[in-house]
Structures are given as structure tokens and as C-alpha cells.
Amino acid sequence: MHRGVYAVGHAPLTWEGWCLAAVLASPPSVASHVTAAWLWGILRTRPGTFHLTAPSRRRSKPGIVLHSADLPEIDITELDGIPATSLPRTLLDLAPMLPAERLAKVLRRAEERRALDLGPIDVLLRRSGGHRGAPRLRAALDIYRDEPAFTRSGLEDRFLELVKAAKLPLPSMNFVVEGFELDAYWERERFVVELDVYETHGSHDAFERDRLRQDDLLLIGVEMIRVTGPRLRREPAATIDRVAAHLERRRRELP
Numbered sequence: 001m002h003r004g005v006y007a008v009g010h011a012p013l014t015w016e017g018w019c020l021a022a023v024l025a026s027p028p029s030v031a032s033h034v035t036a037a038w039l040w041g042i043l044r045t046r047p048g049t050f051h052l053t054a055p056s057r058r059r060s061k062p063g064i065v066l067h068s069a070d071l072p073e074i075d076i077t078e079l080d081g082i083p084a085t086s087l088p089r090t091l092l093d094l095a096p097m098l099p100a101e102r103l104a105k106v107l108r109r110a111e112e113r114r115a116l117d118l119g120p121i122d123v124l125l126r127r128s129g130g131h132r133g134a135p136r137l138r139a140a141l142d143i144y145r146d147e148p149a150f151t152r153s154g155l156e157d158r159f160l161e162l163v164k165a166a167k168l169p170l171p172s173m174n175f176v177v178e179g180f181e182l183d184a185y186w187e188r189e190r191f192v193v194e195l196d197v198y199e200t201h202g203s204h205d206a207f208e209r210d211r212l213r214q215d216d217l218l219l220i221g222v223e224m225i226r227v228t229g230p231r232l233r234r235e236p237a238a239t240i241d242r243v244a245a246h247l248e249r250r251r252r253e254l255p
Contacts, residue, residue, distance in 0.1 A: 001025070002061075015046060020082050022050040022064050029054040030076055031084040032067060033093045039079040040087055042109045053085065053093075067093070075124070087115055088124040095133030095140070103140050111144070118144060142230040155195045155229050159184060162232075162240045168247065178220055180213060189250035192217065192224040193243060223250065 002025030033051035037043045057068045075089040110116040171184040184193040
């Protein structure tokens, strides 16, 4: 299969067999990046090229991309009998390779598999500040933090500041329409911005009630979007630009 690596009594080999062969052909190395992500079950599409990490720089081979990093033992594990990077290290290595949307999907898949543990990831980030994936991974993990970016009142205050700075019409705050209390409501446009903080969605019941409430509002002609604390902190200008675009659209649509 490779120099010094043989398959005995196995035909055809599985992808995992070829992966192990690639690792054995580049000692000492471990599966990493998208290859480790597939082994961890957090990618939808199986990579065609094997990505490995070794302690020293060396030339890549056909079908094999070699990265260099002197990984401590805590960053190495074994998956299906194949030496590979730990999940925190895999996420760190993936962060600069993927667009923000794909990185978010990878984190969501890790959460769905109940493998996303912020503790070990934070430990890794503290000792890997120079890694080019560290800032992007920190930003992507914002929504998984237990501590909200804002309290409810703090989020409302910040939102109003941005609305004023953009010279948009001021909404009515905590306004009641047809029995529904709305966070920020533009009456003329019949448009609502719901300001979400983590604590308000701590149960399946709350999640279901929120969706039903949004549907009920649509039935009476009131449209809603949601803005979270992390989003407002991360991209305030883009968030308010979207609110402005929605308000303009509603003005055109309504008589």
C-alpha cells in the first residue's frame, strides 16, 4: 500500500483501512483535521484526502497531506484503532479550514452526538493562543456558553442604542399586542424583534411555546425575527442593517 505498509488478506479495504495505512506510512503521525473529523463523526462528507499531523515537517505524499505540530499526549487519542487527534484539537485544526457556516454545522453535529465539552476545549485554547484557528473557534463557541452575553435588560438597552445610532424609528419596548408581550415592536410596520437570551430557552416546553407564539403572531399579521445576545455582540452593525432592511420591506408590503 505504501513503502513498508502491506495489506494481508484484506480485499477490498475500507476507508478506515486506507486511513490506518496512511498513518503507518508516515510514522509517527496521527489522523487530524478533516480526517479526524470524519472519524469523530462530525462531518457529513467523507474527505478524499488523508490529513495527518506529525512532529516534524515532511513532504506530503499522493493522497496524503502532512501537517507539522508537536502534539502533547492529551491531544492524541485512538478512534477505530487509528491514532487521531482529540476532538478539541480536531476542532481547533478545522477552524481555519472551514467557512464560518460549516464550522457552526460541525459544532452542532458534535453537540448532537453529545461530544461537545467546552472544558477541554477552553484548556486547549488557553495553551494554543498562537494557533490561527483559535480566534475563529472562540467566536464559533460563543453561542454554547452558559453565561449569556447580556442580561435581558442589558440586551434591550444595547439594542435600543444601536437602533438610535442607525437613526431608525424607535420601537415600543415590551409592548402588548393581542395578549402577546413583544420585546421591540414597530406598530406601523407590524414588525417585532424578539431579543433572546440563553435562559429563556432552557426547556423543550419553552422552545415549543416560542414557535407557537411566532405562528400565532403571523396569523394576526405581525412578523417576527429573533436577535440573540451573542449575535448582537459579535456583529452589531450587520444585525441592525438587517432590521432596517426588514422594516423597509414591511413598509413596502403593507398598505
